[in-house]
Amino acid sequence: MITLIVLAGVFAMPLLWMVSASLKPENEVLASPPTFIPSVFQWENYTAAADGLLPFFLNSVKLAVLNVTGLLFFASLAGYGFARLNFVGKNIAFALLLATAMIPSMVYLIPQYMLFREIGWIDTHFPLWVPNVLTPVFGTFLLRQSFRGVPRELEEAAKLDGASIFGTFWRIMLPQVKPALAAVGALTFMASWNDLFGPLIFLNSTRLQTMPIALVLFQGEFFTQTNLMMAAATLTIIPPLILFFLAQRYFVQGITMSGLKG
Amino acid sequence: MTVDQVSRRSLLKTLGVASGAALIGAPLAGCGGGAGGSGSGSGGTFAFMSWDATSDTQLYQVAQNWAEQASREIDVQSVPGGSDYETKLRTVLSSGAHPDVIRINDDFVQAYYSEGSLLDLTPYLEQDSIDADDFYPVAFNFAKQADGAHAAWPIMTNPGVIYCNVDAFEEAGVPLPPTDWDADGWTWDDFLDAATKLTKPGGERWGALLFHDTALETVWPINNGTTGIYSEDAQSFTLADEGSTDALQWVADLALVHGVHPDFGTVSTGKSTPNWAQSLFGTGQVAMLLGLTSAIPYLRENAEVNWDIFPPPQQATRQTVNTMTVLAVPSESPDPDAAWDFLKYCVGPEAAEIFAESRGFVPVATSSAELFVADDQAPQNLAMVSQALANAVNENFGLYIERARTVYRPVLDEIWSGRQTAADALGGIRAEVEAILAGQG
Incomplete structure (x- = not known):
């Protein structure tokens, strides 16, 4: 003790x-x-630090919401497909999916930047959520593991009742993996909330920047008002703390049932 | 069902609804872009990529003022400094999204120019008959390259000075250093003598703090008659020369032998903490501090002691180090003419007045000396910043100094800790560092 x-x-x-x-x-x-x-x-350190932080905060909230909801949607669909549907090349596709996670992001940074520039996405929020949402490797893997742990009898009963594949997924299977969804959601939220590199590279305008950038900007070139930076940092961690306390039960369950416990 | 469960579920439901609303509304509301990542040519948005350019900095204000008088819309792309800035700068230049003007680390000007990323400003200097005599030579000549090109333009400088705790000097009965750069006396022996008298036992107050960074590695060796860390052509590692090693050993002995300086292990740890040295000085725990004039704004706002600035102590000579805020025009700047106009404005009289308000950032025009007149706050010897700039030198820059630093810096710890003498430690790596400087490392 x-x-x-x-x-x-x-x-x-x-x-x-x-x-x-x-x-x-x-x-x-x-x-x-x-x-x-x-x-x-x-206490005025907090008012001084909060002054001007609101736009950064709202941008972070918006990106976190888009990332979490979008990623959960696509990752759960993909995870269910890999866990339960049979189609040609499923195992190869899954191996390829996992292989993409092995490529360091720095390798494709410049081509990615050129592509986003070509389609007019630089200095927009799109690069900070669309690629994450459409390539949810870890979420897909974790949810696939969870779906595999759900008894097949549930699906068979739904099929006998005339449910479609999507209906079975949405109404029967998805509620069974809520803890895993919570875990993926919490991890995605943290990744989005703490992302410094993405906004740094793809955003130019201060009005689009997020909280991690706001914190770094507190650090001056020659000196830093440390008390104000710490006040801003304290404000920054409040949303993740609230989320953690609300979802900690699901979070632990989700990691456990997906077979990823240490 | 407990109250706790109800509130959690309610909150999660509310969050879910909010998420849905945001998902639907966000693509309409905020994903649309700004300037598109680069300047858009003559008459469009002018893109200036910088760091530490939040709206309360002088540089930001100068940029806005220029845009107003030039009737241009300006997009100040504020990127956090250090390696993050370098990553972003490399990315935008490599992918063709060139800003109109960039801020650039003075260490890297030569490297960026040699790879073709920076515009030679010489035609613009000639076209506008810019007179080099109007500027401090240490700033104006900095960007001159071996082929005669003028690859960048410093707009502000920060020379090194000695900050002194005036209260501590009075209390210890030690005379303050001279306020005239060319005055006799104020030698290394005087500095050590003062530091000894100013030191209080038990770490209550240290006589001196010489932060071991480029400023120290330059100021003490050049004042002992060498060219600093490197030779002027940046091909020889002159920090390993006898004059330099004697100078560094003298500094190390302040802590190791004389006990008038915090041990360098503590200083190394403090380096990772923002404001560490200024804070020690400002709270009276250090009586003399070698620092750049850029510390003046912090001390004016936060120091609890009476303080002032003075020249570094002399040995063979009395010179100091200079660092700069440097702007450059990318070789593929969308609007190089406007970029040049912006650079000229940044070194002009209107910008100088704004920069000088900081009291620590010195504009590069010699006429700006008249702006540094003491006010009701420290430092009273504010004119010292101009004297310092007139007697400052730059680090001798080369293509490979960044890599050389990764080799010699760790070895300096051997000196600061007393495990090796400066002569042995630096003599042992001279060949390796010089191979790097020659591009063979």
Whole structure:
């Protein structure tokens, strides 16, 4: 028990330091010896940090919603297909799908940039969700594993009742893999919320930028207002924290039932 | 059914509805683009790719002012600095999406020019009869290449100075350094003597902090009579010369022998923390700090002690290092004429006034010296920034200095830790570094 408390303390320390620094005057952030409780609680750091963050926040929310909903839709369809439907070349297609995950993104960055530029997608949000949604490798794999764990009798009963393939998928099978959907959704949300590289490369206009970029922009070339940056960072982690507390039960179940537990 | 379950489900349902609405509405509302990633030729949106160009910086303001007077719409593409900026810059240049003007790391100008990515500005300089004498030589001559091309143009500079905690000097009864760059005295011995008297035991206050970076690697060796890290043609690793190794050993001994400087292990750790050195100085834990003038805005806002700026101590000579904010025109800039007009505006009098408001970023025109007059805030010796710039040198840039850095920097830790002498450590890698500088590494 004591070990767990100590470990929890160690893991929580950076988070607590961030919150503490976010409430301090700038001079106190790096004071030596370090202090944990601010001499003055500077709540105005939050108003200063939040000033101007809203557009970045809304862009991040929009992209997270598009990524999560779109990816869940396509990944569940593909996962069901690979798990339950029989078609020519299924195994080869699945192997090819997994193989695409092995190619480092830097390899195709410039061709991808040229392609997006050609179709007018640079400085739009499309590159930040359309490719993710249409190539959900990990989500497809995880949901395929989950669908494979659902008893076939359910599908056979639906077939006897006259359900179509899509009807069986949508009304019978999908509700059976809710925990896996929650897990894929949570992981997709985190990937989208924390994505720095995509917005960095494909966006130019500040009005389209997302929260990770906003945080980096707090870091000045020659000096950084660390207290304001920590306040902004604290605000940034609130949505993922809420999501985690709401979905943690499904998240653990989903990872477990898909056979990916360690 | 518990309240907890109800609220979770309700919230998830609400999120689901919101997701659906966003999915339907978003493609209509926000995926449409901006400028398309590049400038669009004469009369269209002018694209300026930069870093740290959020709306509260002087550079951003100057860009907006230029656009207004030139009746151009400007798209300031603000990309976070460091390696992220380099990745983006490489990507846009490789894929043909050239901005009209780019900001560029002074370390990389030569490399970008040699691969054909930057426009030679010489025809524009000649066409507008730009007089080199109107600018600080250390800035104007920086971008001149071996073939005579003018590959870029610095618009602001940051020379190195010594920041002094005036309160600490008074308390210790130590005379402040001179305010005249050319004054006699204020030698390395004087610096060590002052640092010794200013140091308080137990780490309460260190006499000096010389951040080990390019500034230190340049200032101390050149003041000991060498050319700094590299020879002027960037082919020899002069940091391994006797004058340079003596200088670095002298610095290392501030911590290892004299105990007037934080140990360099602590300094290395602090380097990864934003504002670490300025914060130590501003809170009175360090009495003398070698730093660029770009630290002035931070200290004006945050320092708790009275402070001022002074020249570095001299040995064979008294010079300092210079770093710059550099702009360049991509070789395939959609509108090079407008780009040149923008560059000229950035070094002109209107921009100089805006840059000088920071009190730490020095415009490149010599006439800007008159803008650096002390006000009611520190530093009172503000005119020192112009003196420093007039006595500054650049690092001797070459094509391969970035790679050379990856070899010699780790070896410097051997010196700072006292595991090897500077002569042994740097002498041992001279051949390897020089092979890299010759393009054979």
